[in-house]
Amino acid sequence: MAVDALDTRILRLLIEQPRTSVREYARILGVARGTVQARIDRLERDGVITGTGPVLSPAALGHPVLAFVHVEVTQGHLDEVGDALASVPEIVEAFSITGGGDLLTRVVARDAGHLEDVIQRLIQLPGVVRTRTEIALRERVAHRMLPLVESVARGEERRPGAGSAHR
Structure with missing residues (x-):
């Protein structure tokens, strides 16, 4: 649009x-x-x-720890595991991905022990093979859309085959 x-x-x-x-x-x-x-x-x-x-702050709600958990799923069980992730309140987002894993989740927790409890819950879900967790240390760029909107409006969004003038 x-x-x-x-x-x-x-x-x-x-x-x-x-x-x-x-x-x-x-x-x-x-x-x-x-x-x-x-x-x-x-x-x-x-x-x-x-x-x-x-827009709510998980940290202000008592969940200052942010982690990205990659979830590897048994072949053919992606939909079931994806549906099961919705029952875990600490998972605030989940995406199907390519690369190292099948799902990428954004998880919030009260502390490291609570994060471990959430990960253990994920591991026990039927169809989950393994997880890999990366803890965020500091937010460097907050979620934002305005620069993208302005770029699109100016026609600066890179298109396939376009030169590299706007990198």
Whole structure:
């Protein structure tokens, strides 16, 4: 989906000032409230905007340890293991991957002992062969989307076959 300059400005406001009203966004942007609302509705419908809820901090919820756990699965059991991962509350994300393992999970824990307990729970799931864990030491780039949105809007996103001018 193409994102134009107005969409980018709206997305920036939604990211930077999420509690502001559509009426106030329209005033800031100098466009009609109906235009802003129609753009937001289209961005939601097209799947660009996927949620509007608060972003929560696992650390503030008492889970400051972040680990990435690679899970190797018995052939033919990926779906069952993937479904079982949803029953583990400390798993905040899970992805099917290529490379060293079948699934990559993002796990939060209260401390190292709790992380070990979570890993032991994963190992006991039917279809799990082994796990490999990497503990995050420090976040270097927080989750962000605005630089990507702005890049797409400017047409700077690298396309297959394009030169290397924008590395």
